Amino acid sequence: MPGDWILVVDDHPLFAAAVTDIVTQLAPETGVEIADSVAAARALVTRLGAPRLALLDLNLPDSPASRSLEALGAMADGAPVVVISAHDDPLRVRQAMAAGAVGFISKSQRPQRIMRDLAGVLAGAAVAPPVPEPAxxxxxxxxxxxxxxxxxxxxxxxxxxxxxxxxxxxxxxxxxxxxxxxxxxxxxxxxxxxxxxxxxx
Incomplete structure (x- = not known):
């Protein structure tokens, strides 16, 4: 059963710290843990149990983008996973959502929009960039x-x-x-x- 903590998986220290600060402001009662790889995320989940929510950058040093979401989803015991990525082309967004992500936040957005999207995610809303309607x-x-x-x-x-x-x-x-x-x-x-x-x- 998901616990009352949030997992941030991103190998960019500054961005991970920024996301952690935003989440702490929005949900001060919820703990936040940072992992810079799938292996580090696995260790945290093993120690703390499944998180309430996982915020995942797909490009990690020990996992290709095509496998990161699948790997984290398998270890997080059903916890919702939201992708936060600079690669926000429509195909990547569709692939992430089809693979089980409950949301997708683009790193290329303005900080205010990222904060608003994170607030929506924490409130249980589905968040994703606009994607052209398929043919x-x-x-x-x-x-x-x-x-x-x-x-x-x-x-x-x-x-x-x-x-x-x-x-x-x-x-x-x-x-x-x-x-x-x-x-x-x-x-x-x-x-x-x-x-x-x-x-x-």
């Missing part, structure tokens, strides 16, 4: 019968564990299906996937 052909890609069942479960408000139990599969399998669903529909999160699916009939 109609992408939205209309068909889903397999199993993917439709998974998405029906999402639309009903069920968790991954509940969907897995209903379909007789593992939660990990549900996550794999969701990643493929997000990619096929060009969706950034569960809510958007359901909306795009129903919009496409």
């Amino acid at each position: 109609a052909a992408t939205r209309e890609l068909p889903l397999s019968p199993r993917q439709r069942e998974v998405l029906d479960g999402v639309a009903a408000g069920r968790s991954n564990k509940e969907i897995a139990a209903a379909l007789g599969v593992s939660p990990g399998t549900v996550k794999v299906h969701l990643r493929e669903i997000f990619a096929r529909l060009g969706a950034r999160n569960r809510m958007e996937a359901v909306a795009l699916y129903h919009r496409g009939g």
Whole structure:
């Protein structure tokens, strides 16, 4: 079960310190820990348990961007992960959201906007840069019968564990299906996937 602390994973000391200062101002009752690598993050989670929230820079010295989110998500025991990255092109944003991030904050924004986005994240809001709408052909890609069942479960408000139990599969399998669903529909999160699916009939 997530604890009352926030994990900042960033190998840039100044930015990590700045994010920590902002989080401390916004949530003074919540502890903040900094890790400069996936290995350091793993050590903190092992010692303190899962965080309430993880703020993750994808480019880390011991993990490629394509693996960082997956690695942190696996060790954080279901804690929400928000990506904070200077690489904010639409493809990278979509990939991060499809891989399980609950938000994406661009480092290229003005400090005031970063602070506002962090405040939104701490309040439970979904935050991400504007991403162009995917092409109609992408939205209309068909889903397999199993993917439709998974998405029906999402639309009903069920968790991954509940969907897995209903379909007789593992939660990990549900996550794999969701990643493929997000990619096929060009969706950034569960809510958007359901909306795009129903919009496409």
